[in-house]
Amino acid sequence: MMNRMRSFRTYGAIFRMRRRMETQYRGAVLGGVICQVFFGLVLIAVYRALYAGNPQHMALSAITTYVWLQQAFFRMLLASDPDLMEKIRTGAIAYDLCRPLSLYGYYYARILAQKWMGSLLRALPMILLAILLPPGWELAAPASWAAMGCAAAALLIGLCCVSAMENITMAFTMRTLDPRGVQAMMNLLMMTFSGNILPLTLFPDRWQRVITLMPYAQLLDAPIRLYTGEYALGEAGRILAIQAGWTVILIGIGAYLWRRNQRRLIIQGG
Amino acid sequence: MAFIEVENLNKQFIIRKKREKGQLMRPKEEISALREVSFQVNQGELVGYIGPNGAGKSTTVKILSGILTPDSGRASVDGLVPWADRKAHVRRIGVVFGQRSQLWWDVPIADSFALLKEIYHVPEAAYQARMGELTEALQLGDLMRTPLRLLSLGQRMRAELCGSLLHSPSLLFLDEPTIGLDAVSKLTLREFLQWENRQRGTTILLTTHDMEDITALCSRVMVLGHGRKLYDGELTELLARYDTERIITARYEEEISGTAWPEGCQVRRNGENWIITYAPEKIPTAEMMARMQQAGHLRECTVQPQNVDRLIARMYQEMEL
Amino acid sequence: MDTLRLYRKSMAMLLKSQMQYPASFLMQTLAQLVMESGELMAVILLVDRFDHLNQWTAGNLYFFFGLMSMTFYLTECFARGITGAFSGMVRSGQLDTLLLRPRGVLTQVLCSAVDPRRITCIAVGAFSFGLGSRLSGVAWTAGKALIILESVFCGFWLIMGLFMIEAILCIHSVKSIELANALTYGGRSACEYPIDTFPRPLRLLFTVIAPFALVMHVPAAWVLGKPLFGWPGWTAAVTPTAGIILFGIMYLLFQRAMRFYRSTGS
Missing domain, CATH: 3.30.70 (Alpha-Beta Plaits)
Incomplete structure (x- = not known):
């Protein structure tokens, strides 16, 4: 038990260190925010034009809100750790084996910190900007304070969930010589089914039941739908449970894969 | 007029330092890479250019090869001003950077040479004759179909030399050509440079930290420090002065x-x-x-x-x- | 002519060197296919829900998407030196090596990279274009084909010109290149849809500054028989040249920037 506590503290330290590193690139953050805002404006312009000829049961303001929140937390979805990729490619990862930690926990803490800080730094200015936009373009207020609270909780679980997913991708990366193909594939699944390319709410209605159950929908789609009120407060418990369930499953799979990788690395001698 | 003429060359770089607390902009600092450097080199000379790291050696080479423009001062190589007549000038020079490759990594070196021939507009007959000469002198014959990435460091340097010389330049700049090479490769390389210098009268300017390169190849050395020329003359005389x-x-x-x-x-x-x-x-x-x-x-x-x-x-x- | 010859030979060599790793090449080419198919799927799903966008039918939208996709990835394929590899060349000092050779810098930059993996993206674009043309019932004539060819050709130079902004910033060692991305990748994403989708400021941006509308939308709309803003037919042949003009301006700025590079690199 003591041991477990101590290693948790170590993961905490790794988390804080990566978080500080992430705050150093302020210039890049500004450029990234401007670019992301631009993409947001373009997307909303398209949806506005589409809505003009063909109103939907879902309000346009829910779509603009959806787009802004997706853009604001875009960084969360992006594969975040090129260092680590490089390490895996060059075999320098063998050094990490020398650390008295589980590899899974070590990388999980790193990834979580990067996604947390990276998206927070970008999301805050973007959300501020998006609120100030003229009506019809702006990020709307949450459905209610309670909805806001549920959305925040869902976002945190989503963050843990996406970190678990990335860690699984990493584990796979170690097994293939040229991971770029696999990564592109994972990226596409991520961008499509998390609602980044196209809000999941706009996917065909008959697909909705399946795609909202997929793990990708747990990252940003679920929190956003709670925020806009598309998921009623009564459903919140169920939604959060699905999210948490996926997170636990994905962490389990990732930890298993990393344990196997670790064993393989030791046998091969790095 | 001498082959290379350099007169009062000055070059400063502006470096931006890390911003400290309370400073709005990052503070600038000017560093003089070259101060009032003058020298002349005659055709066919083999000159060593030495000095500690950061003395301004690379800056001089970059100015003389047309990559950098000096802040003030004049320079000409065979009547051309390197930075003003870049294309005409670089057609007549060859440059080898010990730590940077100009050949293509994944293809047989023969293919790289063929493309360089295209870039430099070398006529077919001249190319064939020159390649024959170089492959023999550099012992590249068996390696021509091997991709660069599969060559050893010594073989790679020989291939680089071949690439830089196949358009028969009259001036060759060498920047740390023997860095990381084993003893045999170093000796082969030095022999080749002497051969090229004597055979074709190619002027060679050599920057290096390896003093054996200098003693083996150069009778004349220039010493550079903090951007100034400190010594220019016979190597033996320089050695005698400090040989106490x-x-x-x-x-x-x-x-x-x-x-x-x-x-x-x-x-x-x-x-x-x-x-x-x-x-x-x-x-x-x-x-x-x-x-x-x-x-x-x-x-x-x-x-x-x-x-x-x-x-x-x-x-x-x-x-x- | 001589420059083209050099370009052709360089391409042949680069292709050869990429084929040294066939498995990796195949994997990445497939990955590109999947990515671009994903983009197309987004349009298909939108059409499935909304049926049309202003006066543009589903077929029209595929047509616009296909034209953009083909042109953009042709550029990414053949002008990889500018669209992707340039900043790396500046950082690694490879640009110095190019300056040591008796050829134009831009020529050599273009000769130093190619990205054949994009072939699958181009194929997806061509598929979408063909589908769009069928669904829209375009009756092809030599004139229409020529106009589309002109549009693709001018689009190539336009996109390269836009990527050169990034290269120029890079030579001046400006770090925030994301802004330039808004014009290039942002332009691609936006102008997959016809220009009248957008409000005035964006319309101006993509007509005057990054003239995708002039280069692609005016001729495409004419071919579809729905001239943009009711402009007369001859405009479809004239406006694409805006791409060449933009490239010309960027070319001059690039040359200027290279002089600056030569006087400050270390």
Whole structure:
């Protein structure tokens, strides 16, 4: 038990260190925010034009809100750790084996910190900007304070969930010589089914039941739908449970894969 | 007019330092890479260009090869101003950077050469003749179909040289060409450079930290420090100026003790070896030898050759570089 | 002519060197296919829900998407030196090596990279274009084909010109290149849809500054028989040249920037 506590503290330290590193690139953050805002404006312009000829049961303001929140937390979805990729490619990862930690926990803490800080730094200015936009373009207020609270909780679980997913991708990366193909594939699944390319709410209605159950929908789609009120407060418990369930499953799979990788690395001698 | 003319060349770089608390902009700092550097080189000379890291050697080479424009001063190579007539100028020079490749990584080196031929507009006949000559001198014949990435460091450097010389430049810049090479490769490379210099009269300007390159190849050296030219002349003269000590290693048949070594020399002992350092201008070598014979039965005695690296280090120290 | 010859030879060599790793090449080419199919799927799903966008039918939208996709990835394929590799060349000092050779810098930059993996993206674009043309019932004539060819050709130079902004910033060692991305990748994403989708400021941006509308939308709309803003037919042949003009301006700025590079690189 003591041991477990101590290693948790170590993961905490790794988390804080990566978080500080992430705050150093302020210039890049500004450029990234401007670019992301631009993409947001373009997307909303398209949806506005589409809505003009063909109103939907879902309000346009829910779509603009959806787009802004997706853009604001875009960084969360992006594969975040090129260092680590490089390490895996060059075999320098063998050094990490020398650390008295589980590899899974070590990388999980790193990834979580990067996604947390990276998206927070970008999301805050973007959300501020998006609120100030003229009506019809702006990020709307949450459905209610309670909805806001549920959305925040869902976002945190989503963050843990996406970190678990990335860690699984990493584990796979170690097994293939040229991971770029696999990564592109994972990226596409991520961008499509998390609602980044196209809000999941706009996917065909008959697909909705399946795609909202997929793990990708747990990252940003679920929190956003709670925020806009598309998921009623009564459903919140169920939604959060699905999210948490996926997170636990994905962490389990990732930890298993990393344990196997670790064993393989030791046998091969790095 | 000399082949290379350099007159009062100046070049400054502006470096932005890290921003500290309370500063709005990152503070600028100007660093003089070259200050009032002048020299001339004649056609066919083989000149060594030395100095500690950051002395301005690379800056000079970059200016003379047309990559950088100086802040002030004049330079011409064979009548052309490098930075003003870039294309015409670079057609007549070859450049080898020891740590950077100009060939293509994944294709056989022959393909790289063929493309360079295209880039430099080398006529077919001239290309064939030149390639024949170079592949033989650089022993590249068996390697032509091998991709660059599969070559050893020494083979790679030979291929780089071939690539830089196949358009028969009249001036060759070499920046650290022997860095990381093994002894055999270094010797081959030096022999080749001498051959190229003598055979075709190619002017060669060599920057290096390897003093053996300089002693083996160059009769003339220029020393650069803090962007200024500090010495320009014969290598032997430069060495003589700083060559103020000799080292003798001696072994005796029997255990010797308490010998009265001459005043002003340093004596160390390493196992059976006695290591004696002395200044020949104070104690003539003949006297030193006589004293050593008095000390006991000499079994073996060697006067070490001058260690050029140490001389240069001393020179840098004295010049406060 | 001589420059083209050099370009052709360089391409042949680069292709050869990429084929040294066939498995990796195949994997990445497939990955590109998947990515671009994903983009197309987004349009298909939108059409499935909304049926049309202003006066543009589903077929029209595929047509616009296909034209953009083909042109953009043709540029990414053949002008990889500018669209992707340039900043790396500046950082690694490879640009110095190019300056040591008696050829134009831009020529050599273009000769130093190619990205054949994009072939699958181009194929997806061509598929979408063909589908769009069928669904829209375009009756092809030589004139229409020529106009589309002109549009693709001018689009190539336009997109390269836009990527050169990034290269120029890079030479001046400006770090925030994301802004330039808004014009290039942002332009691609936006102008997959016809220009009248957008409000005035964006319309101006993509007509005057990054003239995708002039280069692609005016001729495409004419071919579809729905001239943009009711402009007369001859405009479809004239406006695409805006791409060449933009490239010309960027070319001059690039040359200027290279002089600056030569006087400050270390």
